[in-house]
Amino acid sequence: MTVVLAILKWIGIVLLAILALILLILLLMLFVPIRYRVAGTKADKDIRGKAVVSWLLHLVHASVTYEDKKVPLTIRAAGIPVVRKWLLGGPEKPKEEEPAKEEESAGAFSDEDLLGTDEVPALTDTPPEEPAGKGKKEKKKKKKDAAPEEPMKPAEKPPEEKHPFGTLYQPEPEPEKEKKPVTPIMQWVSEKIFWLDEKAEGVSEKADGILTKVGRITDLLDDPHGQKALVLVKRQLIRILKSIAPKRGKATAHVGMPDKPETMGQICMITGILYPFTEKRLTVIPEFEEEVLDADGWLSGRIWLCVIAGCAIRLLVSPNVWYCIKQVKKWK
Numbered sequence: 001m002t003v004v005l006a007i008l009k010w011i012g013i014v015l016l017a018i019l020a021l022i023l024l025i026l027l028l029m030l031f032v033p034i035r036y037r038v039a040g041t042k043a044d045k046d047i048r049g050k051a052v053v054s055w056l057l058h059l060v061h062a063s064v065t066y067e068d069k070k071v072p073l074t075i076r077a078a079g080i081p082v083v084r085k086w087l088l089g090g091p092e093k094p095k096e097e098e099p100a101k102e103e104e105s106a107g108a109f110s111d112e113d114l115l116g117t118d119e120v121p122a123l124t125d126t127p128p129e130e131p132a133g134k135g136k137k138e139k140k141k142k143k144k145d146a147a148p149e150e151p152m153k154p155a156e157k158p159p160e161e162k163h164p165f166g167t168l169y170q171p172e173p174e175p176e177k178e179k180k181p182v183t184p185i186m187q188w189v190s191e192k193i194f195w196l197d198e199k200a201e202g203v204s205e206k207a208d209g210i211l212t213k214v215g216r217i218t219d220l221l222d223d224p225h226g227q228k229a230l231v232l233v234k235r236q237l238i239r240i241l242k243s244i245a246p247k248r249g250k251a252t253a254h255v256g257m258p259d260k261p262e263t264m265g266q267i268c269m270i271t272g273i274l275y276p277f278t279e280k281r282l283t284v285i286p287e288f289e290e291e292v293l294d295a296d297g298w299l300s301g302r303i304w305l306c307v308i309a310g311c312a313i314r315l316l317v318s319p320n321v322w323y324c325i326k327q328v329k330k331w332k
Contacts, residue, residue: 030306032056039298040066213331220327229320236311243307249281251297256287264288 032055040049049066061076070089075082220226257264264286271284315321 028056030309033302033304035302037298037300041296043294216331220324225320225323229318229324232318236315240308240311243304246299246301249299252283254285254287254292254294256290256292258289258291
């Protein structure tokens with residue numbers, strides 16, 4: 001009995017350890033943020049960029065870079081590369097050399113064919129001579145076997161029907177119906193008219209479907225349950241966007257438009273208005289003599305999965321949201 005209890009005890013300990021490990025991983029995923037950083041530069045025609053996403057002290061690390069119209073993706077787990085993929089472009093492949101065409105020799109003999117043979121074939125176009133007397137006998141046999149050809153008989157014409165009034169009577173030919181010629185232009189016009197008619201019918205059907213859907217959505221938004229659900233969705237979206245928005249960043253731009261001084265004045269005015277909010281984060285260097293557009297900057301932020309999970313739970317628990325879902329299912 002004690003052995004059974006000891007086995008059950010160890011099984012329970014192992015199960016509790018597995019459950020604790022799963023709970024620890026869930027808590028880490030919810031309360032350890034996903035960090036991201038985006039950086040980019042533009043100098044003349046050279047454009048470069050890089051985006052990095054990491055989690056749990058770079059235990060999971062993903063990076064995407066853009067340079068020379070090439071976008072490689074790399075995902076690492078504990079420093080070990082798991083995924084390496086080219087989203088755009090790729091390494092240049094060496095050109096394969098074309099195989100040399102083999103010259104086909106018709107009727108030629110190779111050395112392998114000649115090995116092991118006692119007689120060497122003559123390389124002449126003349127056929128081998130036949131023994132005398134055989135050719136004449138074969139010709140005679142062919143003449144005997146061939147059947148005599150019958151002479152070709154001329155095709156017999158059908159007998160002409162004699163009319164009771166003699167040959168002087170000739171029936172009048174029936175007038176042929178005049179066929180109106182169909183020009184290719186008229187045919188093309190008729191085909192286009194038929195095609196436009198079909199397209200108009202399809203567009204009208206789609207427009208009717210869109211109008212019916214818009215009417216149903218307006219009716220649902222006029223409902224008090226729909227209005228409460230819409231307010232709740234707006235609040236949760238704003239909360240998610242605030243948690244995802246970048247918290248730090250810095251950018252420098254060197255802008256010059258000598259041909260458009262009014263535009264340069266507007267840019268300087270907007271920069272001055274936004275200066276209290278973008279102090280030490282955005283710097284604009286105007287240029288009035290040369291046409292320049294260079295930029296350099298970076299930004300970083302965090303994504304909290306616990307915030308996204310909390311917003312999703314609030315939406316799933318709300319009865320107003322479920323009321324709207326049921327109304328939408330009835331439309332189908």
